[in-house]
Amino acid sequence: MTDFAATRAMFHLPPGIVYLDGNSLGPLPLKALERVNQTMRGEWGDMLITAWNRAGWIDMPRRIGDRIGALIGAEPGHVVMGDTLSIKVYQAVASALDLRPGRRVILSDTGNFPSDLYMAQGLAHTLANGCRLQTVAPEEVEEALDEEVAVLLLTEVDYRTGRRHDMAALTAAAHRKGILTVWDLAHSAGALPVDLAGAGADFAVGCTYKYLNSGPGGPAFIYVAPRHAEHARPALSGWLGHEAPFAFAPDYRPGPGIERMRVGTPPILQLAALDAALDIWDQVDMNALRKRAIALSEQLIDGVESACPELALASPRAAERRGSQVSFRFENGHAAMQACIAEGLIGDFRAPDIMRFGITPLYIDETDVARAIDILARVMREKLWQRPEHQTRAAVT
Amino acid sequence: MTDFAATRAMFHLPPGIVYLDGNSLGPLPLKALERVNQTMRGEWGDMLITAWNRAGWIDMPRRIGDRIGALIGAEPGHVVMGDTLSIKVYQAVASALDLRPGRRVILSDTGNFPSDLYMAQGLAHTLANGCRLQTVAPEEVEEALDEEVAVLLLTEVDYRTGRRHDMAALTAAAHRKGILTVWDLAHSAGALPVDLAGAGADFAVGCTYKYLNSGPGGPAFIYVAPRHAEHARPALSGWLGHEAPFAFAPDYRPGPGIERMRVGTPPILQLAALDAALDIWDQVDMNALRKRAIALSEQLIDGVESACPELALASPRAAERRGSQVSFRFENGHAAMQACIAEGLIGDFRAPDIMRFGITPLYIDETDVARAIDILARVMREKLWQRPEHQTRAAVT
Numbered sequence: 070m071t072d073f074a075a076t077r078a079m080f081h082l083p084p085g086i087v088y089l090d091g092n093s094l095g096p097l098p099l100k101a102l103e104r105v106n107q108t109m110r111g112e113w114g115d116m117l118i119t120a121w122n123r124a125g126w127i128d129m130p131r132r133i134g135d136r137i138g139a140l141i142g143a144e145p146g147h148v149v150m151g152d153t154l155s156i157k158v159y160q161a162v163a164s165a166l167d168l169r170p171g172r173r174v175i176l177s178d179t180g181n182f183p184s185d186l187y188m189a190q191g192l193a194h195t196l197a198n199g200c201r202l203q204t205v206a207p208e209e210v211e212e213a214l215d216e217e218v219a220v221l222l223l224t225e226v227d228y229r230t231g232r233r234h235d236m237a238a239l240t241a242a243a244h245r246k247g248i249l250t251v252w253d254l255a256h257s258a259g260a261l262p263v264d265l266a267g268a269g270a271d272f273a274v275g276c277t278y279k280y281l282n283s284g285p286g287g288p289a290f291i292y293v294a295p296r297h298a299e300h301a302r303p304a305l306s307g308w309l310g311h312e313a314p315f316a317f318a319p320d321y322r323p324g325p326g327i328e329r330m331r332v333g334t335p336p337i338l339q340l341a342a343l344d345a346a347l348d349i350w351d352q353v354d355m356n357a358l359r360k361r362a363i364a365l366s367e368q369l370i371d372g373v374e375s376a377c378p379e380l381a382l383a384s385p386r387a388a389e390r391r392g393s394q395v396s397f398r399f400e401n402g403h404a405a406m407q408a409c410i411a412e413g414l415i416g417d418f419r420a421p422d423i424m425r426f427g428i429t430p431l432y433i434d435e436t437d438v439a440r441a442i443d444i445l446a447r448v449m450r451e452k453l454w455q456r457p458e459h460q461t462r463a464a465v466t
Numbered sequence: 467m468t469d470f471a472a473t474r475a476m477f478h479l480p481p482g483i484v485y486l487d488g489n490s491l492g493p494l495p496l497k498a499l500e501r502v503n504q505t506m507r508g509e510w511g512d513m514l515i516t517a518w519n520r521a522g523w524i525d526m527p528r529r530i531g532d533r534i535g536a537l538i539g540a541e542p543g544h545v546v547m548g549d550t551l552s553i554k555v556y557q558a559v560a561s562a563l564d565l566r567p568g569r570r571v572i573l574s575d576t577g578n579f580p581s582d583l584y585m586a587q588g589l590a591h592t593l594a595n596g597c598r599l600q601t602v603a604p605e606e607v608e609e610a611l612d613e614e615v616a617v618l619l620l621t622e623v624d625y626r627t628g629r630r631h632d633m634a635a636l637t638a639a640a641h642r643k644g645i646l647t648v649w650d651l652a653h654s655a656g657a658l659p660v661d662l663a664g665a666g667a668d669f670a671v672g673c674t675y676k677y678l679n680s681g682p683g684g685p686a687f688i689y690v691a692p693r694h695a696e697h698a699r700p701a702l703s704g705w706l707g708h709e710a711p712f713a714f715a716p717d718y719r720p721g722p723g724i725e726r727m728r729v730g731t732p733p734i735l736q737l738a739a740l741d742a743a744l745d746i747w748d749q750v751d752m753n754a755l756r757k758r759a760i761a762l763s764e765q766l767i768d769g770v771e772s773a774c775p776e777l778a779l780a781s782p783r784a785a786e787r788r789g790s791q792v793s794f795r796f797e798n799g800h801a802a803m804q805a806c807i808a809e810g811l812i813g814d815f816r817a818p819d820i821m822r823f824g825i826t827p828l829y830i831d832e833t834d835v836a837r838a839i840d841i842l843a844r845v846m847r848e849k850l851w852q853r854p855e856h857q858t859r860a861a862v863t
Contacts, residue, residue, distance in 0.1 A: 081511040090515045097511040105735065106503060113681055114478040114494040117812060118487045126682060153730025155704035156553060163592055179716060184705035184730065187718035191703030195560055197595060204716065229714075278731065284510055285523060285734035306588030307552035308581035317626075317817050319576060319601065321584035333550025333581065334675065337682035338502065338735045415514060420714050 071357040077432045079349050080282075087437045087444065089416045092256060092394050092427030095282030095346070104345035105338055113337075129340045130309075130331055134290055136347045137281070140355065141254060141273065142264035143292050149327045150277075150343075151335055154255060154289040156305065157274040158222070159188045160330060161291060163304035165220040165249040165272055166192075166200065168297065172219035173200045176248075178207045180227040185253055189222060207232060210239060214246045221248050225263070226256035226392030229423045231384040233261075233392050237268040244269065249297075255279060258290075260393035260429075261362070262355045265292055272297070280393070280429060281350075283343035291330045298326040307332030349431065361430040363388045365438050369395050369426060372442035377449045383423055396425045405448055407459035414444040468754040474829045476746050477679075484834045484841065486813045489653060489791050489824030492679030492743070501742035502735055510734075526737045527706075527728055531687055533744045534678070537752065538651060538670065539661035540689050546724045547674075547740075548732055551652060551686040553702065554671040555619070556585045557727060558688060560701030562617040562646040562669055563589075563597065565694065569616035570597045573645075575604040577624040582650055586619060604629060607636060611643045618645050622660070623653035623789030626820045628781040630658075630789050634665040641666065646694075652676060655687075657790035657826075658759070659752045662689055669694070677790070677826060678747075680740035688727045695723040704729030746828065758827040760785045762835050766792050766823060769839035774846045780820055793822045802845055804856035811841040 081097040082088065088096060112124040121127050134148035141148075151157075162175060175189045181204070189202040205213045207227065214221065221243045226233050240250045249271040257263050259280030265273050273292040277283035293301050303323060308314045309331040312322040323329035366388065373380055373395075380397035399405055399422060406418040416426040426441065448454060478494040479485065485493060509521040518524050531545035538545075548554075559572060572586045578601070586599040602610045604624065611618065618640045623630050637647045646668040654660050656677030662670050670689040674680035690698050700720060705711045706728040709719040720726035763785065770777055770792075777794035796802055796819060803815040813823040823838065845851060 081507070083512050083514070086514070088514055094510075094515045094518075096514060097506060102503070102506050102511075105506060106499070109494060109499050109502060109681070109739075110478070113491075114499075115480050117480070117483070117485055117493060118491045118814065119807065119812070120682070121491075152549065152553065153704070155730035156549065156702065159702060167592075182705075183708070183714050183716065186716060187703045187705055187708060190718045191699075191701055194699065194703075195564075195593065195701050197593070276731070284506070285517070286731045286736070287733070289730075302588075302591065304588055304592045305553065305556060306584045306591075307550070308579075308584055311580070311584060315817065317580050319580065319583060321587045333552035333686075334673070334683045336684075336733050336736050338739060339683070339733050342506075342735060410516065415516070417515065420712065 071352065071354045073361065073430055073434065076349055076353065077434065080432045082432060085413055087414045087441045089414065089426035089433065089441055091429035092279050093417050094278055094285060095280060095429070096432060097284070098282055098346045098349060100345040100348055101284060101342040104341050108338060108341040126337050129337065129344070130335050131328070133340060133344055133347065134327070137258065137290050138292065140350060141258050141292070142266050144266050144295055147295055147298060147327050148290050148292045149330050150288045150290050150340060151331055152289055154274055154276040155184045155188050157289045157291045158185050158251070158253065159192055160303055160305045161251045161272040161274050162189055162220055162222055163192055164301040165251055167302045167304070168300060169219035169249060172217060174218045175200065175202045175220045175222055176213055176218045177202060177204050177222045178210050179204050180207045180229065180232065181222070181224050182228050182253065182255065185222060185224060207234070211242050214243055214248055216246060218246065218248045220251055222251045224253035224255060226260065228256060229383070229419045229425065230396050231392045231394040233390055236270065240269050256392050256394065261359050270294060277343050281343070282346040284339065287339045287343050288336055293327055293330060303329045305332050309333060353431070358430050362393045362428045365430060365433060365435065366391065366395050366428045368435060368438045369428070369441065373397060373445060376442060376446035379449055380424070393428045394425055395428060396423050398422045399424055401454050404454035404459040408448045408453035408456065409444055411459070412444045412448060412453070414441050468749065468751045470758065470827055470831065473746055473750065474831065477829045479829060482810055484811045484838045486811065486823040486825070486830065486838055488826035489676050489822070490814050491675055491682060492677060492826070493829060494681070495679055495743045495746060497742040497745055498681060498739040501738050505735060505738040523734050526734065526741070527732045528725070530737060530741055530744065534655065534687050535689065537747060538655050539663050541663050541692055544692055544695060544724050545687050545689045546727050547685045547687050547737060548728055549686055551671055551673040552581045552585050554686045554688045555582050555648070555650065556589055557700055557702045558648045558669040558671050559586055559617055559619055560589055561698040562648055564699045564701070565697060566616035566646060569614060571615045572597065572599045572617045572619055573607070573610055573615045574599060574601050574619045575607050576601050577604045577626065577629065578619070578621050579625050579650065579652065582619060582621060604631070608639050611640055611645055613643060615643065615645045617648055619648045621650035621652060623657065625653060626780070626816045626822065627793050628789045628791040630787055633667065637666050653789050653791065658756050667691060674740050678740070679743040681736065684736050684740050685733055690724055690727060700726045702729050706730060750828065755827050759790045759825045762827060762830060762832065763788065763792050763825050765832060765835045766825070766838065769835070770794065770842060773839060773843035776846055777821070790825045791822055792825060793820050795819045796821055798851050801856040802851035805845045805850035805853065806841055808856070809841045809845060809850070811838050
């Protein structure tokens with residue numbers, strides 16, 4: 070049993086706001102504030118450089134990697150933290166290509182997060198060996214798998230619609246053609262049960278500032294399956310991935326296993342916030358979380374569909390085919406989301422017409438969802454999105 | 467006039483410790499503690515996702531980049547923050563190679579920081595087009611410049627000895643052969659006057675956790691000269707470097723100028739600490755800082771040379787050929803540095819035999835240097851480095 074009232078009490082939640090945007094940026098865990106303060110004052114401040122050893126900073130990427138690994142079904146010792154998700158995508162795809170010499174195609178889908186596609190394009194340009202990115206519609210991925218494809222790069226849960234790929238089935242299909250898989254878990258880690266080892270995934274990457282609540286710009290993670298860990302070349306071969314970083318040898322030698330995927334000096338303040346945020350997960354059963362997320366999602370879908378006929382469900386109707394978000398299409402979606410925010414309901418908008426709501430049972434309950442439905446219904450009924458102040462487009466929403 | 471007593475008072479300096487390791491990790495600026503707390507509670511906590519716009523997070527990499535640009539002689543609008551120094555080395559070298567098609571050599575020197583060399587090796591391996599890293603001794607760089615070299619990758623100040631390259635002269639020599647330069651300013655930014663524009667540098671990169679005091683794992687910076695800014699391809703082409711990140715277009719189009727060197731979501735907590743740390747520099751004259759650093763360095767060299775005959779100066783004797791550190795060679799240097807730390811003098815050790823002391827006038831004065839000499843003299847006189855507890859080798863010192 071997970072006590073979701075108890076987990077909710079562990080967050081700073083501004084009064085009067087319904088926050089359905091934890092799939093963009095999770096809220097502040099109260100312990101993160103304390104932990105970062107302690108890391109700054111008691112470690113950086115008092116221990117200075119010696120904190121790299123005395124406070125265990127140097128081991129944080131591996132230690133915290135294992136905490137995340139436990140949430141995504143990774144074998145212990147095969148996840149490490151660092152950099153951003155985009156950088157980790159590059160590193161994983163480059164490593165996978167290196168393990169499939171002679172094949173030239175990185176296959177992805179048009180629902181993938183654009184940065185994953187951009188990083189793959191940048192890598193293909195840099196390689197200048199005929200390697201190219203090919204994208205197909207999400208439902209056409211399986212039939213596009215052939216012997217030219219080196220790497221299948223997919224985000225499990227679509228950032229716009231919440232549509233969820235079948236990781237185990239697509240990984241098995243890829244393997245039948247000799248293709249390696251890179252799974253982006255941005256909208257999976259902390260959102261639903263993930264079983265990387267069970268699915269036979271080759272590489273996985275993800276961010277921590279969404280469902281894992283590490284704070285703005287928190288570090289990314291990378292997983293390399295045990296069978297590849299001693300063969301993968303990291304491409305981004307930095308000193309902290311070296312076999313002996315403090316020997317300062319002139320030539321790169323990859324460190325053991327996942328260690329080689331480390332690159333530069335890790336962001337200790339962000340890692341401290343993440344470490345505190347992960348404490349919350351110690352008392353959460355992921356299956357209970359998933360069950361509750363589905364119930365809250367159904368509540369939102371039912372409520373919106375009966376109160377707001379202008380909004381069309383963009384997410385799959387079948388719960389098992391959705392991640393932990395609910396999206397609706399509305400042509401004035403940007404202005405409508407601005408109006409919702411002004412009324413105290415924070416979700417976000419994704420071009421061209423998606424209003425997206427994250428379902429995060431750690432701190433969201435039935436009362437929040439009921440209020441969200443009320444606010445959305447009023448925004449639509451009173452056409453609040455027509456107000457001039459909601460017509461501007463902000464840089465980020 | 468810079469009031470160095472006033473700048474010193476802006477740091478948390480643990481009592482009883484002489485800290486000559488600001489060239490590894492600068493100490494905690496008191497304002498950084500307040501600023502990060504405010505960013506977490508008042509921005510992340512209270513504004514949630516809306517802080518990306520309302521608190522200006524999205525612009526921090528450019529805004530803070532300009533603050534650093536002012537310290538290194540960059541043209542406004544040509545520096546941006548993000549990632550780690552190793553990642554920025556990769557990005558700069560890849561971009562420079564792309565601007566010199568047909569040339570295959572990345573030239574560096576054996577005194578460069580190993581991670582710079584490792585990243586170049588990783589890039590060369592990934593390119594798999596015959597591109598290679600060539601290293602020569604620091605004093606042989608100029609004669610090794612020829613028409614096969616695409617990129618000259620150098621760290622201005624040697625991390626071990628403090629030897630300083632002549633950036634303007636080497637850049638001019640490189641340009642005469644059609645070679646682009648990538649300058650690593652890890653031990654320059656905040657350590658001494660740097661004039662990137664005046665030197666005609668093409669690319670520069672650096673870290674902020676040393677002389678700029680941003681805290682452990684603070685973000686790196688990258689500079690691209692205005693003449694290259696609209697031509698350079700970022701290689702690591704992430705969504706925040708896209709011309710229109712929030713259009714979520716399927717294809718990458720580089721953003722204007724330096725914006726394209728952004729990659730993923732920036733680490734806001736680390737940037738907040740950096741921003742507060744940079745406030746200190748508003749009242750510092752870099753020439754006054756340099757003059758004082760030289761005086762303190764001479765004090766240390768004179769004192770150690772007369773008190774510790776076992777230690778051999780590893781840094782250039784001429785002040786203008788040194789960065790802002792003083793290094794000595796001693797075969798038991800690792801144990802001796804452990805003994806110094808136990809006695810309250812923190813410097814650091816770099817294999818195989820370098821004892822390194824950073825000179826940072828923002829918070830170090832003549833009294834500190836005198837105490838450092840006393841401690842070092844006692845460690846050597848009483849052979850404290852022979853104690854068994856100092857013979858172990860820690861992961862990081």
